[in-house]
Amino acid sequence: MAWMAWTTPSALFFIGIALILLTMTIAEIKAPCIERKGFLPISTTRGDRLFIGLLSSAYIHLGFVGLTELSIWVPFAISTVWILTVLKWG
Incomplete structure (x- = not known):
């Protein structure tokens, strides 16, 4: 994997997505949704x-x-709240 310039945030991002998919797979097996x-x-x-939610x-x-100079943590916080809202009440 040396060909790719991995940074800690990008590695954590992909690990997080993998964990979300694993969790959703386990949840679907245990309790199929309607x-x-x-x-x-x-x-x-x-x-x-x-x-x-992810999209x-x-x-x-x-x-x-693209439109602001704010820290990346601002959209991260907004996105976290948004995806949790969509998963719970969407």
Whole structure:
């Protein structure tokens, strides 16, 4: 893996995504989910809400990086709250 310039934040990011996917897989095996309708305008499963949350969090980060000079921790905090909200009530 020496060909890639790994930094601690990027390694933690990918480890975090892997842990989220592992957790979601275990949760799906233990208790299969059913579609439900929350505040999102479509019926979703846990996996749908995870995908929507991760995708929208990426756009939050891109917006902050492209449009502001703020620390990356600001969009991280906003994205964390957002993805938890989507997973719980989406």
